[in-house]
Amino acid sequence: MMGVFNKYPALPDAFNLFLAQSKKMSNNPLQFFRIGILPLLLAHSGLAWSDSAAKEVVIPAPARQAELLNLVRQDCGSCHGLRFEGGLGVPLTPAALKGKSPDALRNTILYGRNDTTMPPWNPFLTGAEADWIVKMLMKGLP
Numbered sequence: 001m002m003g004v005f006n007k008y009p010a011l012p013d014a015f016n017l018f019l020a021q022s023k024k025m026s027n028n029p030l031q032f033f034r035i036g037i038l039p040l041l042l043a044h045s046g047l048a049w050s051d052s053a054a055k056e057v058v059i060p061a062p063a064r065q066a067e068l069l070n071l072v073r074q075d076c077g078s079c080h081g082l083r084f085e086g087g088l089g090v091p092l093t094p095a096a097l098k099g100k101s102p103d104a105l106r107n108t109i110l111y112g113r114n115d116t117t118m119p120p121w122n123p124f125l126t127g128a129e130a131d132w133i134v135k136m137l138m139k140g141l142p
């Protein structure tokens with residue numbers, strides 16, 4: 001964890017910002033409204049509440065793909081293991097991620113997990129890039 005903070009001095013700030021935001025969100029009644037209404041909307045439109053309701057994932061430009069794969073191998077690999085088989089972080093192999101919600105995984109990448117060493121990466125990644133990383137991890141990195 002400290003290694004990550006040394007490497008990215010902005011991380012502690014981003015983390016505090018995230019904590020402040022999540023406190024604000026839990027006081028926001030709209031948040032609960034949205035969570036409550038979502039299954040209704042899905043049911044109404046005939047969509048199954050399922051991970052296979054696949055959304056389009058934007059493919060980054062080749063140069064950015066190379067940067068992102070490098071980040072995932074170096075930075076994510078430092079906790080999740082060289083082959084993503086786990087270490088300080090949980091395994092991120094296709095087998096380990098099978099059946100998990102891509103959106104939930106993406107949110108973990110962007111916002112981190114409270115009370116764990118999983119840091120938020122949103123200072124370095126867009127939402128679309130996090131979606132792509134999830135897609136790559138789920139199918140196995142090239």
Ligand code: HEC
Nearest residue numbers: 001075076079088089090105108109113116117118119121
């Ligand atoms: C400082 C260590 C650390 C680094 C660096 C790190 N992670 Fe994590 N990550 C964790 C830990 C610990 C967890 C498990 C959190 C928990 O217990 O819920 C986790 C959880 C996750 C999960 C959720 C897995 C699941 O099965 O729910 C994903 C996805 C993930 N990390 C992706 C990444 C990606 C992508 C990167 C790099 C951009 C990254 N992590 C970098 C420590 C780290």
